Amino acid sequence: MIEVFLFAIFALVALSGAVVMLTARNPVYSAMGLLITMFTMALFYIMLDAHFVAAVQILVYAGAVMTLFLFVIMMIGVDKKEERVETIPFQRGITFVVAFGLAVVIILAGRQAWVTGSDAFGSPDMIGTIETVADSLFGTWTIAFLSTVFLLTIAAVGTVALAMFGPTAVQSTDEEEGA
């Protein structure tokens, strides 16, 4: 019973965070709304016995990713109010219809799948400890885990390359070559 109340409260907070992210004109408010949603996601993960993923969620998303977003907002976007001129006719109305239709379709399709597959499920206890996650991650999924190392390395190198070879950097190297 208390779980229902908790779910309702968290769902309300998560949805209002998403609404703030969607509607705020200032990107900083959007980032704060997304941060609220991220935190409630971590709470949902704890409710679902995924304690390790909840910790990672707070560390990676609420910590690293949102800090990165705030840094970039600080660098480029905070003083520029977003213009809401619609270049595509009826964009806002079409967006509302598409998003609402998407939600309805996903929910209906999910209901179909749950009707066909929901009878054989048991209720497991404590599968979300770091031990069970590590067993699976370093046992069955070792290759996939190792490929994320390559992915992250490539992403880091790509980010550094993008930061190094901007317009000003290219210009200065050209001058050096000419001199």
Place this chain on the structure above:
Amino acid sequence: MIVMADVTVTVGWYMILAAVLFSMGAAGVLLRRNALVMFMSVELMLNSVNLTFIAAGNELGLVEGQVAALFVMVVAAAEVTVGLAILVAVFRRRSTANVDLLSELKG
């Protein structure tokens, strides 16, 4: 008055919440013109998918849902670093983060 005593949170509730959050993220990508906020909307969509992974994994008693969510987080972290670096590079070149003004490839 509805009898509330035997109401429990089922996996379907999480699925519906995740579907609504995913659709709101999609709406953000379609509606907002600031590239930063579009990135945030993509992050919201990825997070809602993580929620479905973990809810389904919890329901099925499998830890693989959480492993999939961890992989999604890794890919999202890589995506957001490269995406924000591209955004900063675009901003240095064009002095704008508004995607409507970046329309050179439009036919």
